[in-house]
Amino acid sequence: MVASTWLxxxxxxxxxFGRSGKEAQDRQTxxxxEDRELLTAxxxxxxxxIEQELSQRWTIQLAALLQQHxxxxxxxxxxxxxxxxxxxxGSQGTFLNAIGNQSSQIVQAGGDLNTGGGDITYRTKGK
Structure with a gap:
């Protein structure tokens, strides 16, 4: 991304991220x-x-944000x-667009899924 688009x-x-409070906002930012620095370096x-790992991490982070808010x-x-x-x-790779998703978790991984020590919980309705 160009600098202005990144900012x-x-x-x-x-x-x-501020929807979850200042502490969460600061931590996520x-x-x-740090992840941008890792990728650019x-x-x-x-x-x-690294792109794949970060993509998986941020898919989980944004899914959690959407689940909470x-x-x-x-x-x-x-x-x-x-x-x-x-x-x-026509880009190479696998992409997932979940538009209008309201009551489910969506996790897509093209390989190993590393949550960075967190958990992924999946519950079906009625179970």
Missing amino acids: DTRDSLRRL EMLD AAPDQRAE PEVADDLLDVLAQSDELPKS
Whole structure:
């Protein structure tokens, strides 16, 4: 991303993270900054692997945000739509768009899934 797009995206995500309180907002923003630094400093031969790991991590983080605050779904879609880094048609890889998802968890992994020490809980209705 170009710097202005990165800063705009970062600031928009920071506002969304603020729904969970200042401490969570600061923690998530710090993680976002550290992950961007990790990715930009990565050697070219390591970049794809790091991108995959970070993509999985942030899919989980954003899914958790949506689970706790479903009212931010439209705002999050707007942030993602404005990002220059959204996959383009014909891009290599696997992509998942869950639009209008209201009562379920969606986890997509193209390999091992590392939650960074957290848990993923899946419950079906009525069980």
